[in-house]
Amino acid sequence: MNSSENDIPYSFEVTATAAELHETHADLCPDERSGVSVSVAGRLMLRRVQGRICFGTLDDASGRRIQLFATQTDTNEYRSFARLSVGDWVGAAGEVIKTRRGELSVEVSTWHLLAEARRPFPDKWHGLADIDARYRRRYVDLWVSPESRLRLQTRSRMISSMRRLLEEKGFIEVETPMLHPIAGGAAARPFVTHHNSLNCDFYLRVAPELYLKRLVVGGLSKVFEIGRVFRNEGLSPRHSPEFTMLELYQAYADYRDIMELTESLISEVALASVGTTEVIAGDQILNLAPPWRRVGMEEVVAEVTGCELTADLDAAEARRTAAKLGVEVEAGSSAGQVLSEVYERVVEGTLLGPVFVCDFPVEVSPLARRHRSRAGLVERFEAVAAGRELANAFSELTDPDEQRGRFAFQGQSAGQDECEPATIDEDYLSALEYGLPPTGGLGIGIDRLTMLLCATESIRDVIAFPTLRPTPAEEGEPAEQRQATCS
């Protein structure tokens, strides 16, 4: 089609969606007319010209499609209509009818081209098979692959129900900095960026944890944040350099309270977003309805491996047990580190769940409070479903002196890696010195939860625009030049 912008209207009044029409006119019989006039708009996905009549399939992203029925006698500009391309945006007005073959349709009397698809759409039947193209040109993928659109819709419903549930429970949503002078709250390699007028480097946050707990010190006793965090590490079907986390903190609560909160939150979010607590995990089905099983890490490791491996074991003996199980550990590893390593390597992946794996070794949990009765462990749990970590939570460590000691210990091990800034967050310690009440904290990976609810295996499927290597065209002019023109 040859169209100029002059031919395109500035607005178009839509009076019905395809989904609404299918609902309202479900009882129309074949070859029956409704007498109702509507106007619809969307993308033309198929077109069948039959001489003096023409059928088109309109997709308006409402979840259903509606057929457009045009005839030479009744349709304005019929000849042009019959020449529309697959992918063109069309607004059409006319009576709702059912064709002789029983397909609900809008019999087009007037119509407008709303946007021309100048680039050809992918194969109407096969769609986009090239995975790279699906991620790089998601705007095409969303039309061609309904399941892609569905996943983003599910994600949206999930997050909005999560907000609603937390607000109902008295939590307030807050926003903490993304630019951190010190990358804290998780042991991940950060992205570094530079602020020109302050002339200093910042790290993109790897977790909001330390700032959220500062707010609890400040008296905001139930806070949560849903936001992006950034980790400069490898990509995989389960890891994206930027991903979305929910973190929440509740004063006066311990990790047992947080378990109850977690299982109710996740099961209700599942109900609200996919309508069921049963989700498919490979060839199995798991049920997210509470209560979830609670089991100690030491117990679940014994259960799965048949080996007694506890945090208070002699370190050398623990390492021998790991070797027997085929798990490589570093030479000087403590029993707690070995326990955690064996759990992650051989146990976690086998757990269908949902299950709370509780009481982690203190060495791998620098921000969690010591267990009230078990030596060498902390009050921490991970929620596991389909062999993957869904949530991580603990009774927060509130003692500033012990926190300083834990940071120092982490600094020693992190110091071996020259890329890891091992700076201690003195301001956070000072916040603790002003007093953090007993607090329970929780982190949920939103992308992983979406994957579980959508039964998909790749994190890229639940992120609209996943991180990819830029194409040469996207890299554009060199950074130095850009900086010079901006400053």
Add this chain to the structure above:
RNA sequence: GCCCCCGUAGCCUAGCCCGGUCAAGGCAGCGGACUUUUAAUCCGUUGAUCGUGGGUUCGAAUCCCACCGGGGGUACCA
């Protein structure tokens, strides 16, 4: 970072293993027929230096090397 696999017209694929009328088919596009189609159908037709660059060879989509992009695995990831 390392290992394995993939890259053919706008889209989906065949050909690659055993180099030589192999650059093929379908959809889309373009021209034509058609008043009830559902990936409409029928007739005709345009379109690809086979990811890029080297090499081997009389001859390479096909074999070799490097690079680019992607996928999977692995490593890093309190």
